[in-house]
Amino acid sequence: MNNALSDIKSSDVVSSDKSHVWHHLAQHKPMQTTDPMVIVEGKGLRVTDINGKEYLDALSGGVWTVNVGYGRESIAKAVHDQLLKMCYFVNSAGNIPGAQFAEKLIDKMPGMSRVYYSNSGSEANEKGFKLVRQLAALKNDGKKHKIIYRDRDYHGTTITALSATGQIQRRDQYGPFTPGFVEMPHCMAYRAVNGDHPDYGVQAARELERVILEQGPDTVGAVILESITAGGGVITPPEGYFETIQEICVKYGVLIHIDEVVCGMGRTGKWFGYQHYGVKPDIVTMAKGVASGYAAISTTVTTEDLFNEFLAEPSEKMQYFRDISTFGGCAGGPVAALENMRIIEQENLLDNARKMGDYLLDSLYELQEKYPVIGDVRGKGLFVGVEMVKDRKSKEPVSESLTAGVVADCLQQGVMIGRTNRSFTEHNNTLCLSPALICTKGDLDEIVGAIDNALAKVAI
Ligand SMILES: Cc1ncc(COP(=O)(O)O)c(C=O)c1O
Numbered sequence: 001m002n003n004a005l006s007d008i009k010s011s012d013v014v015s016s017d018k019s020h021v022w023h024h025l026a027q028h029k030p031m032q033t034t035d036p037m038v039i040v041e042g043k044g045l046r047v048t049d050i051n052g053k054e055y056l057d058a059l060s061g062g063v064w065t066v067n068v069g070y071g072r073e074s075i076a077k078a079v080h081d082q083l084l085k086m087c088y089f090v091n092s093a094g095n096i097p098g099a100q101f102a103e104k105l106i107d108k109m110p111g112m113s114r115v116y117y118s119n120s121g122s123e124a125n126e127k128g129f130k131l132v133r134q135l136a137a138l139k140n141d142g143k144k145h146k147i148i149y150r151d152r153d154y155h156g157t158t159i160t161a162l163s164a165t166g167q168i169q170r171r172d173q174y175g176p177f178t179p180g181f182v183e184m185p186h187c188m189a190y191r192a193v194n195g196d197h198p199d200y201g202v203q204a205a206r207e208l209e210r211v212i213l214e215q216g217p218d219t220v221g222a223v224i225l226e227s228i229t230a231g232g233g234v235i236t237p238p239e240g241y242f243e244t245i246q247e248i249c250v251k252y253g254v255l256i257h258i259d260e261v262v263c264g265m266g267r268t269g270k271w272f273g274y275q276h277y278g279v280k281p282d283i284v285t286m287a288k289g290v291a292s293g294y295a296a297i298s299t300t301v302t303t304e305d306l307f308n309e310f311l312a313e314p315s316e317k318m319q320y321f322r323d324i325s326t327f328g329g330c331a332g333g334p335v336a337a338l339e340n341m342r343i344i345e346q347e348n349l350l351d352n353a354r355k356m357g358d359y360l361l362d363s364l365y366e367l368q369e370k371y372p373v374i375g376d377v378r379g380k381g382l383f384v385g386v387e388m389v390k391d392r393k394s395k396e397p398v399s400e401s402l403t404a405g406v407v408a409d410c411l412q413q414g415v416m417i418g419r420t421n422r423s424f425t426e427h428n429n430t431l432c433l434s435p436a437l438i439c440t441k442g443d444l445d446e447i448v449g450a451i452d453n454a455l456a457k458v459a460i
Helices: 010-020 060-064 073-085 096-107 121-140 159-163 200-215 241-252 304-308 332-346 349-370 400-412 441-458
Strands: 039-043 046-049 054-057 114-118 146-150 181-184 220-226 255-259 283-286 298-302 374-379 384-388 430-433
Touching (some): 054 441, 073 332, 096 114, 096 298, 121 220, 121 255, 146 200, 298 304, 349 441, 384 400
Parallel strands (some): 220 255, 255 283
Antiparallel strands (some): 039 046, 114 298, 283 298
């Protein structure tokens, strides 16, 4: 522990935390009799809590964020130097790392052209929704304003991002929601009636066409999709899915908004998840791994065609994108993102994510042979889900408490894994893994070993 931390009394920190911090996604009642976890240090894939216990973090900061691992001095130094030189100025002006990162980012995203900065995944998605709404207002009296989203996808925590979210428990008690958002079914082969049909991907995508026709094509402006659904259970799209989505969107003049908040920046073994599937988006949003959590940054990236729709004459006072994000002007975000990207390139982390991802999947398939409770293993790169069922034939999900028991047992063994959490009424039954892109076979053996031990206890 460094000097500054060693001067801090851990009991004081715990007491201040218990008295005053309202934690995210947390039930506080149990914390009245137990202490909260306080993380004080991180290096590589390992974090240490305030009591000195070390954990292997198989989730990159709990929510698939710290892609290049903890303790990166070069990112800290880049941010330090930039903040001393110029910390902030509203993004109606430019800054040096903002311009440089935008160019580097676009270089990784053929077909895309413009980068709009903000500071969370929810906010980046909101920008996308506002672009669609304003475009509808500019082009056809607001008629083509509806946005279609998918069952099981999550797009953020604000009321409008929740309006576009297909997870019933995440939405519950937070309505009424923003009008104009319409749900379509998910594309999860494992839980589809005809999921093993060779044409399932095409059929699942045709649901988009059905919904567009139901709503009226002249009312639908966009569809938002996670390239691989994250918190909804790590759902990889079936073959033919995105190609058909693209075809339908071209046919009906519907924009494609891909949410890369989780999959972006190398998580799946390519820069972006959608790049596995040959789809050409109009809007791409990203956050979490963009600067691996070293600074808060998100971006909404668009094509030049979409940008050009907002290029009105200066005399047209209401026809440009009249949006702002105060902290979109923090220069620490793009400078951290630049260094993060340099690390991913220099250390060949996309390659590592692909190789280690395959190794992780193979290890989990082996575990699946040992434990009937593992119904499905799926994922891409270092982004993997393990769905647990009471019975493989009926696919009846295990209880949320059983999944939570596996996670808690791994934590006791010193390995942090995740799970779908209060998202669905019945399907909070998927374990989630997203270790940093620097992980080794040894790290993955430790993670899978902990799950093996936990399953041996709770899921015979
Ligand atoms: C796919 C996806 N989109 C958007 C968000 C929202 O991001 P944020 O929490 O930064 O607002 C999340 C967060 O988990 C996410 O998983």
